[in-house]
Amino acid sequence: MNKGEIIFKTGITLVIVVGVLYLLQRLLVPKYVDGIVEGAFVAEYYQEKNKEFDVVFIGDCEVYENFSLVTLWEEYGINSYIRGSAEQYIWQSYYMLEDTLNYDTPQVVVFNVQSLQFNESQSEAYNRMTLEGMKWSSAKVKSILASMKEDEKFLDYVFPILRYHTRWSELTADDFKYMFSGKKVTHNGYYMRVDVKPAENVPVGRMLSDYSFGDNAWKYLDKMVELCEQKGITLILIKAPSLYPYWYDEWDAQIKDYAEEKELLYINFLQLIDEIGIDYNTDTYDAGLHMNLSGAEKLSVYLGRILSEELNVPDRRNEDDISRIWEQKIIDYESEIEVQYEYYGINKE
Amino acid sequence: MLFTSYEFIGFTAILLFVYYLIPQKYQWMLLLLFSYIFYYMADPAYLIYILTTTITIYFTACLIEKNADRQSAFLKQHKETLLRDEKKAYKDGQKRIRRRTAGLCILLNIGILAAVKYTNFLIGNVNGMLQAFGQEKQLSFVSLVLPMGISFYTFQAIGYLVDVYRGTVRAEKNPLKFALFVSFFPQLVQGPISRFGDLSKSLYEKHSFDSKAVCFGLQRILWGFFKKLVIADRILTGVTTIISDIDTYNGVYAFVGMVFYTLELYADFSGGIDITIGIAEALGITVQENFNRPYFSKSLKEYWRRWHISMCSWFRDYIFYPVSASKAMQKFSKFARKHWGDSIGKRLPVYAATFIVWFATGIWHGANWNFIVWGLANWCVLMISEELEPAYMQFHNRFHLDKKPAYKLFQTARTFLLVCCLNMFDCYSSVAETFRAFGTMFTAGNWGVLREGALLNLGLSMLDYGILVFGVIVLLAVSLVQRSGSVREKIGRKPYPIRVCLWFGMFLLIILLGAYGVGYDSSQFIYNRF
Numbered sequence: 008m009n010k011g012e013i014i015f016k017t018g019i020t021l022v023i024v025v026g027v028l029y030l031l032q033r034l035l036v037p038k039y040v041d042g043i044v045e046g047a048f049v050a051e052y053y054q055e056k057n058k059e060f061d062v063v064f065i066g067d068c069e070v071y072e073n074f075s076l077v078t079l080w081e082e083y084g085i086n087s088y089i090r091g092s093a094e095q096y097i098w099q100s101y102y103m104l105e106d107t108l109n110y111d112t113p114q115v116v117v118f119n120v121q122s123l124q125f126n127e128s129q130s131e132a133y134n135r136m137t138l139e140g141m142k143w144s145s146a147k148v149k150s151i152l153a154s155m156k157e158d159e160k161f162l163d164y165v166f167p168i169l170r171y172h173t174r175w176s177e178l179t180a181d182d183f184k185y186m187f188s189g190k191k192v193t194h195n196g197y198y199m200r201v202d203v204k205p206a207e208n209v210p211v212g213r214m215l216s217d218y219s220f221g222d223n224a225w226k227y228l229d230k231m232v233e234l235c236e237q238k239g240i241t242l243i244l245i246k247a248p249s250l251y252p253y254w255y256d257e258w259d260a261q262i263k264d265y266a267e268e269k270e271l272l273y274i275n276f277l278q279l280i281d282e283i284g285i286d287y288n289t290d291t292y293d294a295g296l297h298m299n300l301s302g303a304e305k306l307s308v309y310l311g312r313i314l315s316e317e318l319n320v321p322d323r324r325n326e327d328d329i330s331r332i333w334e335q336k337i338i339d340y341e342s343e344i345e346v347q348y349e350y351y352g353i354n355k356e
Numbered sequence: 357m358l359f360t361s362y363e364f365i366g367f368t369a370i371l372l373f374v375y376y377l378i379p380q381k382y383q384w385m386l387l388l389l390f391s392y393i394f395y396y397m398a399d400p401a402y403l404i405y406i407l408t409t410t411i412t413i414y415f416t417a418c419l420i421e422k423n424a425d426r427q428s429a430f431l432k433q434h435k436e437t438l439l440r441d442e443k444k445a446y447k448d449g450q451k452r453i454r455r456r457t458a459g460l461c462i463l464l465n466i467g468i469l470a471a472v473k474y475t476n477f478l479i480g481n482v483n484g485m486l487q488a489f490g491q492e493k494q495l496s497f498v499s500l501v502l503p504m505g506i507s508f509y510t511f512q513a514i515g516y517l518v519d520v521y522r523g524t525v526r527a528e529k530n531p532l533k534f535a536l537f538v539s540f541f542p543q544l545v546q547g548p549i550s551r552f553g554d555l556s557k558s559l560y561e562k563h564s565f566d567s568k569a570v571c572f573g574l575q576r577i578l579w580g581f582f583k584k585l586v587i588a589d590r591i592l593t594g595v596t597t598i599i600s601d602i603d604t605y606n607g608v609y610a611f612v613g614m615v616f617y618t619l620e621l622y623a624d625f626s627g628g629i630d631i632t633i634g635i636a637e638a639l640g641i642t643v644q645e646n647f648n649r650p651y652f653s654k655s656l657k658e659y660w661r662r663w664h665i666s667m668c669s670w671f672r673d674y675i676f677y678p679v680s681a682s683k684a685m686q687k688f689s690k691f692a693r694k695h696w697g698d699s700i701g702k703r704l705p706v707y708a709a710t711f712i713v714w715f716a717t718g719i720w721h722g723a724n725w726n727f728i729v730w731g732l733a734n735w736c737v738l739m740i741s742e743e744l745e746p747a748y749m750q751f752h753n754r755f756h757l758d759k760k761p762a763y764k765l766f767q768t769a770r771t772f773l774l775v776c777c778l779n780m781f782d783c784y785s786s787v788a789e790t791f792r793a794f795g796t797m798f799t800a801g802n803w804g805v806l807r808e809g810a811l812l813n814l815g816l817s818m819l820d821y822g823i824l825v826f827g828v829i830v831l832l833a834v835s836l837v838q839r840s841g842s843v844r845e846k847i848g849r850k851p852y853p854i855r856v857c858l859w860f861g862m863f864l865l866i867i868l869l870g871a872y873g874v875g876y877d878s879s880q881f882i883y884n885r886f
Contacts, residue, residue, distance in 0.1 A: 020856055031864070131874055158874060162362045172868050176819050 030186075032168035035175060036139070038185040044192040045093035049103075049140030051193055052090055057332060058110040061320050062087035064196065065103055066119030067095040069247035072297035076195040077340045078307035080333050083315040084322030089196025092140070094133040097122045097227040102150035104231060106141055108238060115241045115318055117310075118231065120262050120273075121252065126221025128154045138164060194340050199300055201344060202351040206287035206295030212253025220261060232269050241272075241318055248276040248285055248306065250295030274313070276306065283309045300344065357397055359545075359631050360584055360872065367394065368635055372570070375639060380562030384536055387559070387639070391541040395504070402503040405472070406539055409465050413513045414534045416461035417520040420454045421527040458521045462514055469510045472500045477723035505544040507720055511670055513538050516552040518674055525553045533560055540641075542632040546625065548646040548666035555643065563640030568848075573638025575844050578862050579834075580630030585870030587827040588624035591616050592871075594814040599783045602793050607800025608810065610780075610793040617783050618776040619828065622651060625664075649835045654767035656737050656774055667720075671713045679709045707739055714738075721782075726790065730781035737774065823869050 039046035048071060052058070062085055064070040071091030079085040090103050100118060107113070128134050134154045141147040151164050163170040174182075192198070235242040244266055246254055259275055266273035276283065283305050287295055290302030298306060314320040323329045347353075357364045371390045375383055395402055427450045431443060438446070476497045483494045516537065519525045528534040537556060598605040598613030605613065629646045636643040646665050653659035660668055679685060685705050693701025711732075718731020757763040777794065784790040802810075811821065837843050847858055 016852065023856075024860055027860075027864075031867075160362055160873075163873060168867065170873055172870065172873065175868055 028168065032166065033186045034178065034182055035171040036167045037171065037174070038181050038189060039136075040181050040185050040190045040192065043136075044198070046136040046139065047189050047192050048196060048198070049090070049092050049137060050189065051140075051191060052088065052107075052196065053142055054191070055088070055195075057329065058088075060086050060088045060111065060113050061323070062115045062117060062314060063104075063107055063113040064089040064091060064117045064119075065095075065100045065107075066091055066117075067122050068093055068198075068297060069119045069121050069249050070117070070245075071193065071196055071198045072200070073247045073249070073303050073306055074197060074310065075199070075300065075303040075307045076197050077333075077337055078304045079311045079314070080324075081337070082308055083311040083320070084324035085311055085314055085320050086323045086329055086333075087195065089193070091196055091198075092133075092137040094125075094130065095122060095137050096125050096128055096133075096154065097224050097231075098153040099134075099137045099150050101227045101231050101234070102146045102153070103137075103141070104234060105146035105149075106144055108234075109144060109146065112238050113240060114320055115243060115314060116231075116235055117243045117245055119247055120228075120244050121246065121249070121254065123220045123224045123228065123262070124252070124258070126223045128156050131156055131159055134159070135170070139167065191339075194336060194343070197303065199303075199340075199343055199347065200292040200297070201300045201347040201353060202292045203289055203299055203301075203353075204292055204294050205289070206250055206291055209250045209295050210253070212251075212255055215255070215257075218255055218257035218261075220258070228265070232271070243318075244271055244273040245310075246273075246275040246277060247298075248280060248283070248302075249297060250277075250287065250291075272313075272317075274310075276309075279309070300347075357394060359628055360581065372638055375563075376565040380564065383563060384533065384560045387540065388532055388536040391536060391539040391544065394541040395539060395544065398504045399501065401501050405468060405503040405506060406509060408468065409510055409513050410531075410535045410538045412461050412464055413517050413538075414528070414531050416457055417517050417527040417534075418529070419457055420517075420521050423450055423454050423457075424523065426450075454521055458517055461517060465510050465514060469506055472502050472506065474719070474723045475500060505546070508547045508549055509538050509544060511667075511674075511720075512549050515549065515670055515674055519552055525556075528552070528556065536560075540636075542635040543643060546628050546632070547664075548629065548632070548644050549670050550644060550666065555641070558641045561640075566640065569640055570638045572844050572848075573634045573636070575847075575859060576634030576637055577631050578634075578859065578866065580627040580632075580634060581866050581870070582827070582862060583623040583627030583630065583831065585866055585872050587824065587831065588620045588627060589871040590816075590820055590824055590827070591620045591623070593820070594811075594816045595620055595783070597814045599785075599793075602784070602789055602796075605814075606793060606796035607802040608797070608806055609802075609814075610800075611797050612811065612814075613783065613793075614776045614780045618651075618772070618779050621779060621782070622647075623827075623831070649838060651772050651775070652768055652835065653771050654764060655741060655771055656734065657741060659771055659775060660734070660738075667717070671717055675716055676709055676713045679712050680705065685709060703742075707742075710738065711735055725787050726781045726784070729787050729790075730778060733778055733781065737778070827869070 037043075037046060045068075062079070064074060064087065068091065071089045074089060076085075076087045076089065079087050090107055092099070092103075095103070100122060104116060134156070138147065138151050138154060141150065151161060155161065160169075232242060234240075244262060246259070246262070254275075254277060262273055262275075265271075280287075285298075285302055285305055290298055290305065292299035315322065357367060367390070371386070375386055378386060392403070395406060427447065430446070431438070479495045479497055486493060486495075516525070516534075520527045528537065533556075536559060537550075537552060540550075540555070540559065543550060595613055595616045598609050598616070602610075626647045633643050633645070644666055648662040648665065650659050650663035653662055685708065688708065689701060689705040692704040695701075696704070714731040714735035715728065716731075717734075718728040721727040721730070752758045780790050780794055781787065784793055812818065816824075834843055837846065847855055850858070
């Protein structure tokens, strides 16, 4: 066999081997289109054709379940996106911001401070749901390195087949259907729920031995502030009106002091419940943990006013290109409301 | 760095790449560098131990050889002038010097091994005795580092020293080359225990890239991974569940546990050795085989010729023969012949020497009475078999069963079960626990629970069992094919697409069926701890 033949044969073999491994990997990775859909949120951002958002929300479920961006658009013409994911740790939020800035620089970044309670990653599953959806960039690499727990391996993120190699026994039709493209499960990052479960027995926060946030958490908040300053972005710290996980007064005081020191706007929505008009009997779908559509819309109206009036976020409703994009988004939004009302058997009136 | 870790795979891949890229005269130096990096990464403190062994044995071997050369030169020079008795006296004197020098060095190295491995075992036993005699005072245990692979490299280095002493091999003059022989990383953690004469040539010679050798090496590594990840690490959950709670998992569970452990031990140890030999093969280096389908053995004696071959031959050559030929044993032999006749007098010294070998084998495996009893139990079975040999012969002469396939199968199954029983000492935490677990097999009377799905209570699902059965069938099939020659050679003769499909299929099986990653407690290789 001559050299050319050997190279040809080896080349073909390599292509087939890599191809099969790639297909297998696509098949085995979770698709997050049903059940636990939170793992699909981060990747959806990259499907947006126009990423020039004026406001970007960063954080955990307290942002992606509590703010309806269609409301922000309809009421104030604010073009925004939520880059949220389940239990997004603050270092992940920081690198999510870095990643977002690779595409565009928003005028305002809204960050939910609940995640400061964690000084290190708590769960590999949550790490995965945030990190896997990110496109490869230095921000993703740094985020993985900052997030990995002791038993995690970087290579498992590079080749997820090594992580999900056992999923072959639990494959469903969805794994084949969504092998190459996922199903949109959010509305610009907002995860909608229309059902209602009143907050009745809200757990009280147990005493903590130490209420100080960890050094690592502070470090990334500092980095976030610094990055926003460098890029001329207005950073707003918020605490969403989720009744639990419990938000301690001691925590709130630390954030207040920090915001004061750094001259940042800090809004604790838990202290503005009446002003916003949130009713925990009707505005939450999981007994106070997150807002449902009704609660999210109320909260968005309130925040939208601040963004629009106090921070002068522009009204883009007169811009044809963006308006056209939002028209379609509103159709999808309304249509999902219908579907969910029907699914949960809720009378619209 | 565990053999199955990404770090180790990357480490080996980099070595292979650089190894064939640099000038060939530097290849052995690169191996030395990587071996020391490998050892350093395990724990920098380990280096002190391996360096001590390397330096002491290197210089001692050089001294011994120098003495032997000087003796030859002296005798040559005084060939005409010295009387026969004078020559003999001179030779004996020199030999004594060499023996003492070697003995001291061996003592030092065995001393190091004993100190780090057996000090706490000794303290534990002393404390036990003190307690038995009503003493309240107890000695404190000491915190000592047990360097990775110390049992393996110490034995390998001592073997070399003895070979130099015996004049079987020439002492290696280059200390760095000798350091590589002691520390060659693929075999550092779990053997095989190589002989200098076997390994040194291919270890130090120049190797040009040979695609067949590299492919064969990689294929062997793949096979090792299959055994370790698909079989050993998956069955581990069941074994751990059973041996951790003897009260719940007794009777039939103990039986299942011992069979599982025996399978795990083979898949784990031979898988590790496959990886070792495969890496060496890819580097163009020949490392001796350590297994020869041991579970196909028809007797325990045969099993020990086919299991951990390098260790067994080491004990044979460096303990059994010297002990058998020692003056004390000669005296004992004479005494036995005189008092009990020729037949017993011949056998008794052999049994005594094998007793020492099995005691040493047991304690080499671990500082624990379990291992000692395990070694002596093996000795007992072997001696009883030896004593019953004439009865067997008579039986076979009369019934001619030994040639029948069914009887051969029976012998294989019997030996396998015997090995399973002996291996129980390795599983349980104490000798008493082992006997208790063994006893429950006959007293618990819970064999009926198998019908009620008892095997699913061991942390293994139906899917796990399916994978295990598949893995064992593949293992068995490969072993059967191996009887008529190398499986890799046979596959190598197939058309290219079939070869690729087979090896890529094996790779996919490891990826998909391997018990690794998050959710699996990736276990160390069992023999790493020795």
